[in-house]
Amino acid sequence: MPDTAAHPFDALTADAMRAGGSWKWSGQGVGDGVDRHGRPLIGAFVAEMDFPTAGPVVEAVRASAGASQFGYLADAWVADLAAACAAFWADRFGWSVDPERIRPVPDVMTALVATIEHFTPPGTPVLLPTPAYMPFLTVPGRLGREMVPVPMTAAPFALDLDALDAAFVSSGAKLLVLTNPHNPTGRVFTRDELRAVTAVVERHGARVFADEIHAPLVFDGRAHVPYASTSEAAAAHTVTATSASKAWNLPGLKCGQVILSNAADAARWSERGYLAEHSTATPGVLASTAAYAHGRAWLDDVLAYLDGNRALLRDAPLPGVGKEIPEGTYLAWLDASGLGLDEPPSAFFAREAGVVLTDGALCGGPGGMRLTLATARPVLAEALERMAAALS
Incomplete structure (x- = not known):
């Protein structure tokens, strides 16, 4: 089992990452956008980590x-x-x-x-x-x-x-x-x-x-x-x-x-x-x-942290959504084609959950979504909880 004890990365907040200004936290309206509940958007669509790099x-x-x-x-x-x-x-x-x-x-x-x-x-x-x-x-x-x-x-x-x-x-x-x-x-x-x-x-x-x-x-x-x-x-x-x-x-x-x-x-x-x-x-x-x-010691620590985030996704209740837990990378493929939505599932989750994912159609996989797991575990937990609530 991955180590899910407190880690310095856990202290990273969505507000701090928005203030950092990267495309992941400013693009596609993430910087100042809200979902239909008025909650700030969570950026999960760019393949980069939110963690500070190695010393x-x-x-x-x-x-x-x-x-x-x-x-x-x-x-x-x-x-x-x-x-x-x-x-x-x-x-x-x-x-x-x-x-x-x-x-x-x-x-x-x-x-x-x-x-x-x-x-x-x-x-x-x-x-x-x-x-x-x-x-x-x-x-x-x-x-x-x-x-x-x-x-x-x-x-x-x-x-x-x-x-x-x-x-x-x-x-x-x-x-x-x-x-x-x-x-x-x-x-x-x-x-x-x-x-x-x-x-x-x-x-x-x-x-x-x-x-x-x-x-x-x-x-x-x-x-x-x-x-x-x-x-x-x-x-x-x-x-x-x-x-x-x-x-x-x-x-x-x-x-x-x-x-x-x-x-x-x-x-x-x-x-x-x-x-x-x-x-x-x-x-x-x-x-x-x-x-x-x-930077190898830092990399090994990051891999252990990412493994904990993989476990969080594995255990997350997302009814009707197929989850591909990544064997490598920090990117997970979610198959929402069975939900019967009349819009791209990424659009549904951006509006209803405030989580901005990559539209699978852009990857050549309509009905799917790409989720970036490389963020602070509390931020990922909030994203998954919002998605689960939108589905229920």
């Missing part, structure tokens, strides 16, 4: 400010980040990566754009298992690429291999976007599941963009398995993207990492990757280096 990260940002380290990235800082990231992935996930094949980018979305543009044939479609992280549904189209949704199997969610195979054939796609741990369902795919994906991808001479931004956030003794680590074939057709932003709550510092698992991709990136790397923020690189190198 070593704070110290790194302060040191960078004190030294006015706001210039363009130095090679030495990039090398330090790559070494820290490689050491973390080797220790945590058992995957040894040459630090020279880890490159900085502002975020995972930048890495996806670069992968589509530089590692796939022009004009070819992109396959995306759905439900999915919302921008993945729209970014390929902005690049002139068709996005082909491939629905996952019904809960418990899994990749539909037959559907993926058929979609490769019918569309001519040459890239699969694979998110693991999965946003928004919280699935952590097993090694066997990933190897089965490799067989499908290889059969069609395609590539994989592996979004592993939530890799450090897994529960119940599970292990994150980097997709590219599962075989030589997977390593040869994969571009992996990750970041310290989810695990250490650093999204605004704009620093992610691309991991290139074969020599050909590393050479191509050295020729084409300059623009993708160029907007990476220097303070973000220094902060991410500190997170990987010195």
